[in-house]
Amino acid sequence: MAISYSEHSIEKVTFNLDKRLKEKVVALKNEMGVSFSSIYNEAIADYLRRKELERWELAASQAAEDQEYRSFGETVGEDDGGLYEY
Numbered sequence: 001m002a003i004s005y006s007e008h009s010i011e012k013v014t015f016n017l018d019k020r021l022k023e024k025v026v027a028l029k030n031e032m033g034v035s036f037s038s039i040y041n042e043a044i045a046d047y048l049r050r051k052e053l054e055r056w057e058l059a060a061s062q063a064a065e066d067q068e069y070r071s072f073g074e075t076v077g078e079d080d081g082g083l084y085e086y
Helices: 019-032 036-065 067-077
Strands: 002-005 008-011
Touching (some): 019 036, 036 067
Antiparallel strands (some): 002 008
16 A cells, blocks of 8 residues: 655555564654654665665675776776867
């Protein structure tokens, strides 16, 4: 079931959560005075940002080990940055 709030679309999801972890989330929810949804949304968004950063770091590491890519980078790096009219 999806609910639309202006340009945002909200979809209800169900998932399993370890009981001890849920107890900690309940305590945090009560302490902060926020909803479960806000905690879960923030946690998932943060998880996705970290995973995206890990993918970028892995790609950069692989690129650094790729000799052909490094040679290309060195060639491009030799450009003096000047603008030329042809």
